[in-house]
Amino acid sequence: MKLFTLTTLALLLPCAVPAQTSTPPPPPQVLTLEDAIAMAEHNSPRLHSAAAITARADAATLTARAYTNPSVEVYAGHQYARPIATPGVPGLLQHYAAYQPIEIPSERRARLHAAQLAAISSRQGEAGVARSVAAEVERTFYDVLRRREEIEQARENLQLVEDLRHRVEVEVTVGEKGRLELTRAEAEQARAGFALRSTQLELSNAIALLRVAIAAPADSNLDPRGSLEDRLHLPPLTELRELVLNTHPAIAKSQADIQTAEAALEHERKLRIPRPTIFAEFENQPDLRYWRTGVTVPLPLWDRRRGQISESKATILQTQAELEAHRLELISAVERAFEQYQLADQQVTSLQSGELHAAESAVDAAKAAYRFGERGIVEVLDAQRVLQSVRGDLLDAQYARQSALIDLEELGAVAPGRRP
Numbered sequence: 001m002k003l004f005t006l007t008t009l010a011l012l013l014p015c016a017v018p019a020q021t022s023t024p025p026p027p028p029q030v031l032t033l034e035d036a037i038a039m040a041e042h043n044s045p046r047l048h049s050a051a052a053i054t055a056r057a058d059a060a061t062l063t064a065r066a067y068t069n070p071s072v073e074v075y076a077g078h079q080y081a082r083p084i085a086t087p088g089v090p091g092l093l094q095h096y097a098a099y100q101p102i103e104i105p106s107e108r109r110a111r112l113h114a115a116q117l118a119a120i121s122s123r124q125g126e127a128g129v130a131r132s133v134a135a136e137v138e139r140t141f142y143d144v145l146r147r148r149e150e151i152e153q154a155r156e157n158l159q160l161v162e163d164l165r166h167r168v169e170v171e172v173t174v175g176e177k178g179r180l181e182l183t184r185a186e187a188e189q190a191r192a193g194f195a196l197r198s199t200q201l202e203l204s205n206a207i208a209l210l211r212v213a214i215a216a217p218a219d220s221n222l223d224p225r226g227s228l229e230d231r232l233h234l235p236p237l238t239e240l241r242e243l244v245l246n247t248h249p250a251i252a253k254s255q256a257d258i259q260t261a262e263a264a265l266e267h268e269r270k271l272r273i274p275r276p277t278i279f280a281e282f283e284n285q286p287d288l289r290y291w292r293t294g295v296t297v298p299l300p301l302w303d304r305r306r307g308q309i310s311e312s313k314a315t316i317l318q319t320q321a322e323l324e325a326h327r328l329e330l331i332s333a334v335e336r337a338f339e340q341y342q343l344a345d346q347q348v349t350s351l352q353s354g355e356l357h358a359a360e361s362a363v364d365a366a367k368a369a370y371r372f373g374e375r376g377i378v379e380v381l382d383a384q385r386v387l388q389s390v391r392g393d394l395l396d397a398q399y400a401r402q403s404a405l406i407d408l409e410e411l412g413a414v415a416p417g418r419r420p
Contacts, residue, residue, distance in 0.1 A: 043215030064115035091286030124253035341404035
């Protein structure tokens with residue numbers, strides 16, 4: 001009975017449980033470099049955060065522009081007569097008063113000026129973040145292109161090795177070759193297959209990083225389109241260095257920070273001027289009424305704001321040092337990117353004009369010699385490995401050249417939109 005039940009369940013189970021159909025992947029989304037940068041500008045959390053910082057600085061400017069609100073006092077109570085010779089009249093006691101601080105015009109101007117300069121600094125910081133986001137998008141975009149090219153080369157290599165293994169297998173079967181040749185071909189096929197899977201994994205990682213850089217949905221099927229062949233004729237290094245120092249947001253932000261610190265110092269000095277407060281009051285007693293006005297002036301006897309002034313002076317020195325540090329860092333970055341581009345471009349030119357053609361010719365010659373029985377499979381595999389190595393070096397050099405161009409573009413030495 002138990003066996004019958006299990007058999008019955010086994011027969012009924014496929015009918016009872018509906019077949020699970022896998023969700024088809026979304027259609028590929030063709031993505032150019034310009035589209036990727038536009039998506040990042042629209043979706044990037046870093047840009048949203050930088051924009052919020054700028055909005056907060058603009059709001060601080062409104063705060064600095066606002067006037068001080070007046071204060072109003074209202075008191076009410078009951079007056080009682082005391083048992084003395086001339087007591088007061090018992091009854092309702094009312095008191096009304098208003099206070100208005102008077103702002104010092106020079107202090108108000110200094111406060112507003114400091115807030116406006118802080119807003120300018122925030123805008124320059126936002127521009128720097130925008131450059132950094134665009135550069136990160138370009139790096140990940142071209143990394144995807146590089147990984148795709150590596151996959152194509154790995155597939156070509158695997159196809160060649162499979163053809164060689166098939167040829168060797170036929171020759172071993174008919175007795176023209178020894179078993180060792182087939183073993184070598186199979187080992188090389190396994191190595192080529194592993195290399196292809198490794199490059200496919202690298203492509204998946206690169207696409208994931210690109211998706212993060214442009215803040216694309218997790219289920220999007222990105223299909224980047226572009227070329228690693230872009231190159232540019234660069235002006236002399238001295239011109240690039242001067243251009244970067246004059247236009248980079250980090251320099252403009254540091255200069256704005258220095259001006260902000262100087263304005264804050266001026267504001268602290270103006271705060272030493274006593275700020276008066278005028279007041280007016282009216283009191284209604286059961287037996288009399290009176291009103292009076294006056295002025296309250298604080299006396300700066302104990303606090304002359306020496307600590308705040310010294311702190312502002314130290315902030316100026318700090319921002320000046322940061323400006324000099326930014327200058328040195330940018331000069332070093334420009335020189336490094338310039339040299340990297342020149343070396344990578346020379347390497348690409350050298351590989352394309354010489355070593356690549358020589359490696360391809362060596363593979364063709366080895367394959368021809370193998371077909372005529374003049375060479376063994378080892379020579380063909382060695383020539384193919386050399387060709388793969390040269391192709392890999394060429395891809396690395398092309399990506400290094402693009403990376404250097406991206407660095408120069410982020411620094412401001414190369415204008416955006418330089419690519420064809």
